[in-house]
Amino acid sequence: MRLLLTVLKRIHKPPADTSRPRCLSSSASSGLLPLRDEALILGSSRELVQRLGSQVEVRTTFITEEEEGALLRELEPGLKKKRYEFDHWDDAIHGYRETERVRWGPACEEVLNRVRSVAFPQGSPLLGPVHILDLDKTGYIKPHIDSVKFCGSTIAGLSLLSDSIMRLVKEDASNEWLELLLPRRSLYILRDQARYNFTHEILKDEESVFNGQRVARQRRISVICRNLPD
Ligand code: OGA
Ligand code: MN
Numbered sequence: 001m002r003l004l005l006t007v008l009k010r011i012h013k014p015p016a017d018t019s020r021p022r023c024l025s026s027s028a029s030s031g032l033l034p035l036r037d038e039a040l041i042l043g044s045s046r047e048l049v050q051r052l053g054s055q056v057e058v059r060t061t062f063i064t065e066e067e068e069g070a071l072l073r074e075l076e077p078g079l080k081k082k083r084y085e086f087d088h089w090d091d092a093i094h095g096y097r098e099t100e101r102v103r104w105g106p107a108c109e110e111v112l113n114r115v116r117s118v119a120f121p122q123g124s125p126l127l128g129p130v131h132i133l134d135l136d137k138t139g140y141i142k143p144h145i146d147s148v149k150f151c152g153s154t155i156a157g158l159s160l161l162s163d164s165i166m167r168l169v170k171e172d173a174s175n176e177w178l179e180l181l182l183p184r185r186s187l188y189i190l191r192d193q194a195r196y197n198f199t200h201e202i203l204k205d206e207e208s209v210f211n212g213q214r215v216a217r218q219r220r221i222s223v224i225c226r227n228l229p230d
Contacts, residue, residue, distance in 0.1 A: 040186075042211055043178040055194040056168070058180050059118070062187035063111055068160050070107040071223060075099075075132055079221075084136045094204075095139025100129035111158075115225055119156035119189045124227045127151065131224040135202065137217060143169060143199035152227035155190045159183070162218035165210050168198040181210045 040058040043049035063071075082097040104112060112130060120126060127150075135141070146155060159182045166188065170176035178198070182188055190200065205217035 039211075040181045040183075041178060044176050048176055049178065052168075052178060052194050052198075055191040056178060056180065057187075057189040058182060059187045059189075060183050061185055062114075063158060063185050065185070067107065067111050068185050070105070071111065071158075071160060072221070074105055074108050075101075075134075075221065075223075079132070079134050084134075084139065086136075091142075092144040093133070093135075093139070093141050095136040096133055096141075098131065098133045100131055102129050104130075112223075112225065115156050115158065115187060115223075118187070119225065120154055120227050124152070124154070127226040127228055131226070133222045133224065135220045135222075137205060137219050139220075140204035141200075141202040143167075143201040145171065145196070145199055146226070148196065148229060150229070152229045153192055153195060154227050155195055155224065156226075157182075157188050157222045157224040159186055159188070160221040160223065162220035163215050164217055164220050165203045165208050165215055167201050167203060168194060169201075170198050172197075179210060181215065 040060070041049060041053075041056060043052070078099050078101075079097055082099070084095055084097050085091070085093075086095050116126065133141075161184060163184050164182050166180040166182055168178040168180070168190075176198075178194075180188060202220075203217070208215045208217045
């Protein structure tokens, strides 16, 4: 049985032109600092990074190792019962298994409440179940926009187990793009135009290079909260 989210959520877009110039836009960097001290958002132009800046956030170490452990303990038993799916060529996602969860233990509920309080306007009605997406080391997410029929203006995701790179590409202008470094245990938030007018994707391991630095992709679990459309 396919989950509601799998079937309804995403509008898959064909891959965009990948010949994009690499331009560091959010802050100066020497290239010698460890990755975590570098800017986490790169873009095709300084202007785009500034314009979209308020609609795209990456918060490093949003959760502690203990909180990551608590989430994994709660999620692993259910995930392990499923098999990774590789063969749906038309799916937006390759090499994944997924689930949804409504009820959480207290430690996880506290983490999720923190996500909700920073990501969504107070009182904004949220999609009840939290979406859990488990990407195999070889898994990746192709460019897509989440269905506007089922999801509202904001998408907030925690990254567990692995660093990864999310790329946003403007739907009608593939020369406009942002890349986000999503460190393990970080939270990302996409809002408004960044959510509606840009495709998002998670790069496969082979393509996982951020600002000239290789970012090894391991198995990655994301815990994603969404609000409801108006
Ligand atoms: C999705 C998606 C991103 C992530 O499931 O629609 O874009 O962080 N996931 O896993
Ligand atoms: Mn998505």
